[in-house]
Amino acid sequence: MHEAPGSLHSLHDRPAPPIKTMTPDKIKVACSNCNLRELCMPVGLQPTELQRIDDLVATRRRIKRKETLFRNGERFSALYAIRTGVFKTRVTAEDGRDQVTGFQMAGEIIGLDGIVNNHHTCDAVALEDAEVCVMPFDRIEELSREVTALQRHVHQIMSREIVREHGVMLLLGSMRAEERLAAFLLNLVQRLHARGFSASELVLRMTREEIGSYLGLKLETVSRTLSKFVEDGLVEVNQRHVRILDAEALRRLVNPTVCS
Amino acid sequence: MHEAPGSLHSLHDRPAPPIKTMTPDKIKVACSNCNLRELCMPVGLQPTELQRIDDLVATRRRIKRKETLFRNGERFSALYAIRTGVFKTRVTAEDGRDQVTGFQMAGEIIGLDGIVNNHHTCDAVALEDAEVCVMPFDRIEELSREVTALQRHVHQIMSREIVREHGVMLLLGSMRAEERLAAFLLNLVQRLHARGFSASELVLRMTREEIGSYLGLKLETVSRTLSKFVEDGLVEVNQRHVRILDAEALRRLVNPTVCS
DNA sequence: CGCCGCATTGACGTTCGTCAAGTCTAGTGG
DNA sequence: CCACTAGACTTGACGAACGTCAATGCGGCG
Numbered sequence: 001m002h003e004a005p006g007s008l009h010s011l012h013d014r015p016a017p018p019i020k021t022m023t024p025d026k027i028k029v030a031c032s033n034c035n036l037r038e039l040c041m042p043v044g045l046q047p048t049e050l051q052r053i054d055d056l057v058a059t060r061r062r063i064k065r066k067e068t069l070f071r072n073g074e075r076f077s078a079l080y081a082i083r084t085g086v087f088k089t090r091v092t093a094e095d096g097r098d099q100v101t102g103f104q105m106a107g108e109i110i111g112l113d114g115i116v117n118n119h120h121t122c123d124a125v126a127l128e129d130a131e132v133c134v135m136p137f138d139r140i141e142e143l144s145r146e147v148t149a150l151q152r153h154v155h156q157i158m159s160r161e162i163v164r165e166h167g168v169m170l171l172l173g174s175m176r177a178e179e180r181l182a183a184f185l186l187n188l189v190q191r192l193h194a195r196g197f198s199a200s201e202l203v204l205r206m207t208r209e210e211i212g213s214y215l216g217l218k219l220e221t222v223s224r225t226l227s228k229f230v231e232d233g234l235v236e237v238n239q240r241h242v243r244i245l246d247a248e249a250l251r252r253l254v255n256p257t258v259c260s
Numbered sequence: 261m262h263e264a265p266g267s268l269h270s271l272h273d274r275p276a277p278p279i280k281t282m283t284p285d286k287i288k289v290a291c292s293n294c295n296l297r298e299l300c301m302p303v304g305l306q307p308t309e310l311q312r313i314d315d316l317v318a319t320r321r322r323i324k325r326k327e328t329l330f331r332n333g334e335r336f337s338a339l340y341a342i343r344t345g346v347f348k349t350r351v352t353a354e355d356g357r358d359q360v361t362g363f364q365m366a367g368e369i370i371g372l373d374g375i376v377n378n379h380h381t382c383d384a385v386a387l388e389d390a391e392v393c394v395m396p397f398d399r400i401e402e403l404s405r406e407v408t409a410l411q412r413h414v415h416q417i418m419s420r421e422i423v424r425e426h427g428v429m430l431l432l433g434s435m436r437a438e439e440r441l442a443a444f445l446l447n448l449v450q451r452l453h454a455r456g457f458s459a460s461e462l463v464l465r466m467t468r469e470e471i472g473s474y475l476g477l478k479l480e481t482v483s484r485t486l487s488k489f490v491e492d493g494l495v496e497v498n499q500r501h502v503r504i505l506d507a508e509a510l511r512r513l514v515n516p517t518v519c520s
Numbered sequence: 521c522g523c524c525g526c527a528t529t530g531a532c533g534t535t536c537g538t539c540a541a542g543t544c545t546a547g548t549g550g
Numbered sequence: 551c552c553a554c555t556a557g558a559c560t561t562g563a564c565g566a567a568c569g570t571c572a573a574t575g576c577g578g579c580g
Binding site: 176 | 571576
Binding site for chain 2: 151
């Protein structure tokens with residue numbers, strides 16, 4: 001099985017041990033030689049530009065499982081690039097109902113919601129021990145005035161998020177439970193694959209309830225639908241470990257009319 | 261009843277006649293004295309900056325009812341500021357199902373979805389005859405490198421869209437039909453009010469089916485739920501004309517536990 | 521060992537979708 | 551001016567999908 005460089009995201013049940021022996025926050029790993037660079041930074045920079053990009057990361061921050069990177073209402077100051085671990089973001093209605101708006105993994109950027117009003121409007125919760133690069137937003141703005149590749153990159157990241165959310169709206173607004181779950185699993189495994197993991201196996205870092213919240217379903221429906229997938233031979237499920245046996249069939253589920 | 265400056269958005273059933281006698285596209289109305297400036301441009305600019313902003317709008321474009329401003333797959337080149345009229349944006353799944361992702365009105369910016377891949381990923385359809393300002397995106401990027409207020413503004417617009425979509429996800433993922441429709445009506449009337457229209461009356465520029473698509477409901481459910489609101493004395497409905505009689509009750513519907 | 525959180529499964533109820541009939545309005549053309 | 555039509559809307563009857571409630575299982579951890 002293809003493993004990610006540095007084993008960023010273990011497929012075993014327990015969270016992966018830190019890559020290196022506890023790196024104190026002050027000893028920075030520069031963006032310029034970060035193995036996630038292609039994921040979170042623009043490509044094709046001049047060496048001098050690359051050097052300046054290194055300064056974007058003011059510091060690193062470790063977040064333990066179940067702790068929050070930021071919360072609704074907190075002052076916004078920085079964007080965060082995820083180095084290790086998986087997060088969920090969630091919004092909460094005034095009456096307490098909440099909705100998971102996304103699951104984010106290594107190389108993805110979170111915190112964009114805070115830009116409008118200088119305050120975050122959602123919570124970011126670590127689903128496993130995690131580490132992020134803290135990139136003060138005023139520094140990002142300053143630098144992206146000078147490095148046009150960075151400017152373009154920031155715009156693309158935000159646009160990508162908007163497009164992703166369009167997809168979620170389509171899912172929530174017009175798909176049935178099986179289609180939602182199939183789309184979810186395929187999306188997860190595809191993103192993991194892009195990070196060097198298996199194209200057919202994954203470990204869910206979230207509970208059935210969190211999946212349900214994201215997909216607009218109750219946890220029982222998620223569980224039942226998963227069981228149905230197992231019955232039909234589409235996947236193997238062992239706790240949070242999922243092996244996809246028939247990706248083609250899952251794809252057909254998501255997209256009823258497109259046969260094969 | 262408070263009318264908008266220039267009667268941009270009539271409350272009568274028929275589309276409002278053009279504000280001025282047909283203005284040829286070449287005769288530009290500069291941003292600097294556009295009555296929508298506070299809605300779509302940054303505030304507190306220096307006069308010299310304001311002047312440069314005027315150059316952002318390359319041209320104007322009129323779109324007739326039911327025609328598209330851009331379509332899924334088309335090359336992305338510009339953002340559009342809506343001057344008059346209402347649009348819907350929609351995404352389409354490969355099997356043809358589509359989902360309305362938003363309704364946009366005067367002063368709002370559309371086209372952000374195209375930035376990531378240089379191609380649009382949704383359609384923007386005019387729900388009534390409309391006019392937009394065409395702002396070539398490379399010009400926006402260029403100018404926002406020099407005018408920091410513009411840079412900040414662009415970031416805020418994109419972030420605002422992300423936050424709005426979070427709200428829609430919450431709605432689609434965890435609200436029931438009555439709550440969705442109540443939230444929809446309150447949101448619409450609030451946005452119209454911000455544009456100088458009545459705080460309690462509105463004319464729907466979209467069909468029941470389009471509302472349903474946006475809210476993840478079938479048109480029959482939208483119709484039934486509206487009828488129920490009428491029975492309960494929350495609103496008056498006459499075709500597409502809606503008068504809100506008990507906004508407080510609608511708000512309570514959206515937010516069950518918060519009692520008045 | 522026993523507790524706790526997470527997951528599964530079944531029985532039942534509610535909400536919303538589906539299908540179908542019928543109304544209303546605006547637009548068209550005689 | 552009025553019949554005719556098409557599209558949007560309403561309403562009812564019924565059914566399917568999913569939520570609710572409850573019992574139970576299972577694995578991990580103190």
